[in-house]
Amino acid sequence: MKEKQKVLVQFGARVRALRQSTGLSQEAFAAQCGLDRTYISGIERGVRNVSLANIKILAEALDITLSELMQGL
Secondary structure (H helix, E strand, C coil): CCHHHHHHHHHHHHHHHHHHHHCCCHHHHHHHHCCCHHHHHHHHHCCCCCCHHHHHHHHHHCCCCHHHHHCCC
């Protein structure tokens, strides 16, 4: 797996784990973020290269800092 793809998959797994720990479905999380559910799905599967602005939106919706979201990557 290429390094770029690896980080996308790792980031997606991190978002999924944090979302699931809050008990939110993809649909509910997407609504909270103001993003489309299919976009969230793509992030979690590692097929979307997320912009910094949307990473900030994800962190805010999870009620964590950007550094906490990136932890372990």
